[in-house]
Amino acid sequence: MxxxxxxxxxxxxxxxxxxxxxxxxxxxxxxxxxxGPIFTSTLDDDEPSRVVMVDRSGGDVAAAIKARFMADDDRATLRRLSRYVQRYDLEEADPQAVWTQHDRWYTDADIATFRASGGVDSALEKIAAVKPDGVPEFEDDNPRYTFMPATSQLQGLQGEEFGQAAQALFDSDADDAPEMVVLIGENYPENPEIGLFSANQPNPVFVSGLQETLTGDLRTRLLASRGITGAEAAAIQSAVPAIAVSTPPPGxxxxxxxxxxxxxxxxxxxxxxxxxxxxxxxxxxxxxxxxxxxxxxxxxxxxxxxxxxxxxxxxxxxxxxxxxxxxxxxxxxxxxxxxxxxxxxxxxxxxxxxxxxxxxxxxxxxxxxxxxxxxxxxxxxxxxxxxxxxxxxxxxxxxxxxxxxxxxxxxxxxxxxxxxxxxxxxxxxxxxxxxxxxxxxxxxxxxxxxxxxxxxxxxxxxxxxxxxxxxxxxxxxxxxxxxxxxxxxxxxxxx
Structure with missing residues (x-):
């Protein structure tokens, strides 16, 4: 049988x-x-969004907006670097560095310290000196936004003409065509209306970051108008609690x-x-x-x-x-x-x-x-x-x-x-x-x-x-x- x-x-x-x-x-x-990896790398769009800043109020507001998003990028880099160090037990590279301190929310002071010490390049050099064989390289993401100077097409335009010129830039086939244009009027802050022109539905994270930055700037100016010095007003606006974040290691x-x-x-x-x-x-x-x-x-x-x-x-x-x-x-x-x-x-x-x-x-x-x-x-x-x-x-x-x-x-x-x-x-x-x-x-x-x-x-x-x-x-x-x-x-x- x-x-x-x-x-x-x-x-x-x-x-x-x-x-x-x-x-x-x-x-x-x-x-x-x-x-799979080939298609993933091909379809993965990690290019930063291109933003044109038109600041007709003097330039300080545009600088503050750029600083805000650069700080957000550095904070995200610190967070990823910290998790990388924690995953592979690489704290001995620099025990006093902010990127080896895991249980915390990185403040503006931490970001300033990180930049002053050489940023991610300096950190990776220290990590390379102690990293065992077989540990993968740290892969840093591109910044989410890149800020471009105002183009000549937007100079001197107002109202609908400015919006039409911005739309023409969006429709351009150029590789460096902007995806968003931010207009800060010459009467700011008396007229706090900010123009945001976007080729697509704007990212809510960008809109909220823009609004928070401008809100802080307006409040600082308001405090200064009440007799508080600019430095004191800025200190009041930047006062934040230190949050200790306790999380398990990766995995x-x-x-x-x-x-x-x-x-x-x-x-x-x-x-x-x-x-x-x-x-x-x-x-x-x-x-x-x-x-x-x-x-x-x-x-x-x-x-x-x-x-x-x-x-x-x-x-x-x-x-x-x-x-x-x-x-x-x-x-x-x-x-x-x-x-x-x-x-x-x-x-x-x-x-x-x-x-x-x-x-x-x-x-x-x-x-x-x-x-x-x-x-x-x-x-x-x-x-x-x-x-x-x-x-x-x-x-x-x-x-x-x-x-x-x-x-x-x-x-x-x-x-x-x-x-x-x-x-x-x-x-x-x-x-x-x-x-x-x-x-x-x-x-x-x-x-x-x-x-x-x-x-x-x-x-x-x-x-x-x-x-x-x-x-x-x-x-x-x-x-x-x-x-x-x-x-x-x-x-x-x-x-």
């Missing part, structure tokens, strides 16, 4: 491997992993750690689902072709129906595992070849699935899930005479599988150990997906063992009834598989 099963399995494997759709599906992930937050730990378990559940859908459809297609080409009569003259069914299941399982191995290998190579944050996630992401017991459990639920669900595809293939008829039975099965799994993944990403997760763990049809997905959240050993035992019993019962249905349906061509006939075939005893 085993020789016949293996013979059918080899034939099933060769039949699936001969399909062009198999190779296209197998190679789509490696191609996506290879082309150490509860929410972040949960997501990192769930990456591989959720990927395992998703890959199991995808490979099952694909191999199941290929097995179904092969079964329908055998019925339409009258090959089943020749096969059944040589082997028993049970041997044919087990061989198909074994062949589909082998193809599915081959796909998973190829996809997993490509993903692992891509992850280890990538430097930076992605590579840092590999170790904590693999932690939930690194022990020998968990690896054995993963293999068990993978194989059990394949057998449980592939048998349903094989049964459908034995009952129908065409692919169009098969689609009518296949769609409810796929929807019944996918919808609960979608809700399961969403619940786990939300970090909730909900009733849905517990319920799906104990329903054999979704047990493999639920157990694999729960590895990141943490699942009790007894739950895993009990759910695995229940799944084994369900597979045993399924093989009995699916075997009866398969045997009774093989040669019944031209008969629609109504509910009554299906129930009769379930009760049919092997002869």
């Amino acid at each position: 085993m020789n016949n099963v293996l013979l059918v399995a080899k034939r099933e494997i060769r039949q699936i491997l001969a399909m062009k759709s198999f190779w296209l599906t197998l190679l789509i992930l490696p191609v996506a992993l290879a082309l 150490g937050g509860a929410r972040e750690a949960l997501l990192v730990r769930s990456i591989v378990p959720l990927a395992l559940a998703y890959i199991l689902m995808m490979s099952l859908m694909l191999t199941g459809s290929w097995m179904l297609q092969g079964s329908v072709e055998e019925r339409s080409n009258k090959l089943l009569e020749s096969l059944l003259a040589c082997i028993r129906p049970e041997e044919l069914m087990y061989g198909k299941l074994l062949g589909g399982l082998a193809v599915g595992l081959l796909m998973i191995l190829v996809w997993g290998g490509c993903a692992g190579i891509a992850a280890y070849a990538t430097q930076g944050v992605i590579s840092d996630l590999i170790r904590p992401a693999l932690e939930p699935v690194s022990s020998p017991g968990i690896i054995l459990a993963i293999l068990y639920f993978f194989i059990a899930g394949y057998i449980l669900i592939s048998a349903m595809f094989v049964a459908i293939g034995a009952m129908v005479d065409s692919m169009s008829e098969a689609q009518g039975y296949l769609m409810p099965v796929i929807l019944g599988l996918l919808l609960p799994i979608t809700f399961l993944i969403q619940a786990i990403l939300a970090g909730k150990d909900s009733m849905l997760i517990d319920l799906l763990t104990w329903i054999p049809l979704w047990t493999p997906f639920a157990v694999l997905a729960r590895l990141g959240l943490g699942i009790e050993t007894w739950v895993m063992i009990a759910a695995g035992a229940l799944l084994a019993v369900a597979i045993l019962v399924e093989m009995i009834f699916i075997g009866r249905l398969f045997r009774a349906s093989l040669l019944t061509t031209g008969q629609k598989p109504t509910l009554k006939r299906v129930l009769e075939r379930f009760r049919a005893q092997p002869q």
Whole structure:
């Protein structure tokens, strides 16, 4: 019997491997992993927005606006540099530097100190002296805005003429065409109305920063008009509290750690689902072709129906595992070849699935899930005479599988150990997906063992009834598989 099963399995494997759709599906992930970084770098628009400042009040206001956004850029650089130093334990580069002080909100004084010490270039020189091999380089972002001098087209224009000239600049094909124009009138601050002309919907961050800067300037001038000196007014306006920010290290937050730990378990559940859908459809297609080409009569003259069914299941399982191995290998190579944050996630992401017991459990639920669900595809293939008829039975099965799994993944990403997760763990049809997905959240050993035992019993019962249905349906061509006939075939005893 085993020789016949293996013979059918080899034939099933060769039949699936001969399909062009198999190779296209197998190679789509490696191609996506290879082309993904290329498209990401191509589509990533990190160029700063170009802003033209027209300050007819004397120039001090434009200078204040530029200083504000330069300070915001330096603050963001300090924050990224601090997280980089914290991630790779590089504080020894300069323990007194502001970029090694993590638990704080960087003030204007910190930014001034950072600039006076040489800025990011000086910091990177110190870091390079202590940085171990294998630590990726710090990648600094471009400034969000670049400020350009007023063009000759805008000089001396007022009202609608100024707006039309600004729009003409926006419509220009020049590489340095501005995206925003800010007009500060010559009667400022008596007339505090500021003109903002934009080629597109202006960024709310820019508008709020502009408004805060102008508000501070107006209040400083108002205080000065009440007898307070300019220096005192500026000191009053710049007075801010020192905020101590206590945050976990990169990857150490509860929410972040949960997501990192769930990456591989959720990927395992998703890959199991995808490979099952694909191999199941290929097995179904092969079964329908055998019925339409009258090959089943020749096969059944040589082997028993049970041997044919087990061989198909074994062949589909082998193809599915081959796909998973190829996809997993490509993903692992891509992850280890990538430097930076992605590579840092590999170790904590693999932690939930690194022990020998968990690896054995993963293999068990993978194989059990394949057998449980592939048998349903094989049964459908034995009952129908065409692919169009098969689609009518296949769609409810796929929807019944996918919808609960979608809700399961969403619940786990939300970090909730909900009733849905517990319920799906104990329903054999979704047990493999639920157990694999729960590895990141943490699942009790007894739950895993009990759910695995229940799944084994369900597979045993399924093989009995699916075997009866398969045997009774093989040669019944031209008969629609109504509910009554299906129930009769379930009760049919092997002869």
